[in-house]
Structure formats: structure tokens, C-alpha cells
Amino acid sequence: EIVLTQSPDFQSVTPKEKVTITCRASQSIGSSLHWYQQKPYQSPKLLIKYASQSISGVPSRFSGSGSGTDFTLTINSLEAEDAAVYYCHQSSSLLAFGGGTKVEIK
Amino acid sequence: VQLVESGGGLIQPGGSLRLSCAATGFTVSSNFMSWVRQAPEKGLEWVSVIYSGGATYYADSVKGRFTISRDNSKNTLYLQMNSLRAEDTAVYYCARAEGSGSYALDYWGQGTLVTVSS
Numbered sequence: 001e002i003v004l005t006q007s008p009d010f011q012s013v014t015p016k017e018k019v020t021i022t023c024r025a026s027q028s029i030g031s032s033l034h035w036y037q038q039k040p041y042q043s044p045k046l047l048i049k050y051a052s053q054s055i056s057g058v059p060s061r062f063s064g065s066g067s068g069t070d071f072t073l074t075i076n077s078l079e080a081e082d083a084a085v086y087y088c089h090q091s092s093s094l095l096a097f098g099g100g101t102k103v104e105i106k
Numbered sequence: 107v108q109l110v111e112s113g114g115g116l117i118q119p120g121g122s123l124r125l126s127c128a129a130t131g132f133t134v135s136s137n138f139m140s141w142v143r144q145a146p147e148k149g150l151e152w153v154s155v156i157y158s159g160g161a162t163y164y165a166d167s168v169k170g171r172f173t174i175s176r177d178n179s180k181n182t183l184y185l186q187m188n189s190l191r192a193e194d195t196a197v198y199y200c201a202r203a204e205g206s207g208s209y210a211l212d213y214w215g216q217g218t219l220v221t222v223s224s
Contacts, residue, residue, distance in 0.1 A: 034210040036150075043199055043217060044150065049210035087150055091209035094163055095140060095152035 002026055004088050006098035014106045019075040021101045023088035028068045032092035035064055035073045038100075039084045047086075048073065080105050107131035107213045109200050114218030121190050121222075127183040127200030127215055135178045138203035140211065141185045143196035143220075153198070154185060168194075190222045 003026040013019050023033065031051040036044040046055050048064035051071055061076040075082055083105045088098040113125040125141070141153040154164045154174040162174050173186040183200050197219050201211040 032209070036211075038150075043214040044201075044211070045214075046210055046212050049204070049208060049212075055212075085149075089150075089211065091203075094155060095142075097142075097150040097152065100149040 002029060002090055002093050002096050004090055004096050004098035006086075006088055006101050008101060009099065010102045010104070012104045012106050013078050015080060016077050019078050019082075019103060021073040021086055021088075021103075023066075023071045023073070023098050025069045025071075025090060025092075029090045029092035031067050032090055033064075033066065033071045034089045034091065035062075036087045036089060037082075037084045038087065044087065075103075078103075078105070107202070109202065109213055109215035111198065111200055111215040111218040114198065114220045116221045116223065117190055118224050119191060119222055122186070122188045123190065123220060125185040125187065125198055125200075125218055125220070127185075129181050129183065129202070132202070133178075134176050134181050134183055137205050138209060139174075139176070139183050140201050140203070141174060141183075142199045142201055142211075142214075143194075144199070144217075145193075145196040148196075151196075156183070187220070190220075192222050194220060195222045196220060 005024045033051045035048040038044045052064045085100045085102045108130045110128045140155040171189045175184045197217040199217045200215045202213045203209045204212040
């Protein structure tokens, strides 16, 4: 069973700041790592697939990197609408989700 | 593409419920489909998946109690939940993998709330 560990659990950020969220896998998953955004009372939304591939319609300030066991989601120039919980998800072996990172706007 | 879940509600411990996920805009049987749940104020937890070929898998927490299935004629995914426990209380989402070799979950339903309580 692959376990995903996200950090930090919570981040309070000023608009226009850069946000970095990390996701560490308990074993190598290649690039089979995806990122989602979940706003209150909404379903998760796919932001980045396969570690760094962009998704149509997602703002370009969202980017991903990494491979193997260490991955990063970066939000450049945070906007107020980016307040949400962010989850990583691995599809290398069935499914697993990280515990989530809540991003709050100061 | 749209996924619409139904079937949630209040159920006593030990009871059963069947969740449905009606799909439009694509064929359920041609895609990897999953059920993912989210307990109140908690993170996402995968529950069960079904591959296009029919193979099914379950999280340890529900193995032996839940069954995933699909009805091709209705283009609908199901989750039969038996022997429900308080810890099964959650919003249940169905989600579709993108396909063409991609297992990123590109479409999610709105979720249906299951509350297990006496």
C-alpha cells in the first residue's frame, strides 16, 4: 500500500505570494501523481496530472513537478479565489490520496 | 460529461444502502471508475474501483461489506453498502478516470451524503 504524505497541513498566505505544497510517496510512483483543488461544498477539481502536465482551463499559475517519491505543487502569485484544500493522488497502484493542505488567504 | 450520484441518506448501523452514479456524455463500462468518500471535515479516501475490463478492488476498510458494480444498459455505476458502521458516514463521490492510459480523475459527481447513526 502506497502512502502519500503532504506538507504542510495548513498555510496562510498573502495574495500574490508563491505557495509550495509537497507530497511524498512511501515508494516510487514514477510520475503517476495528480493534484486536485477542493473548495468548500464543492467536489474536487483536477489541477495537474502526471506530476507536471497541465489541465485545460486551469490557470497557468498552477504548476507541478517531481518524480519518484517527491512531488511539488506550486501556485505562483496566489489569488483570493485559490483559497481551498489541495490534495495529491497517486495512480501507480490503485489509488491513494494525501491528507490535504488547506490554503488560507491572509 | 456529467456524473450524478443518488441514494444517500440516514441509515442505522448494520443497515444497507445502494448508491447510484448516473453518467452522461461517456460510457461507464469503457472507463476506470471509482468511489471516493470524505468524512465530515476530513480528507479524501478511496473506497472502491472498477476497471473497464471488470476487475474490482476495495479499500481494506470496506472489503467484504461493499460491492461496486455497473449497469451498462443504464450507464450507471453502483455501490452496494452492507453492514454499515458509524465510521462509514461521509459524502460519497463517484469519479471517472480520464482514459487513454490516464488514471487522473477528471470528472467527479456532486457527492451524496451517507449518515450512519441510530
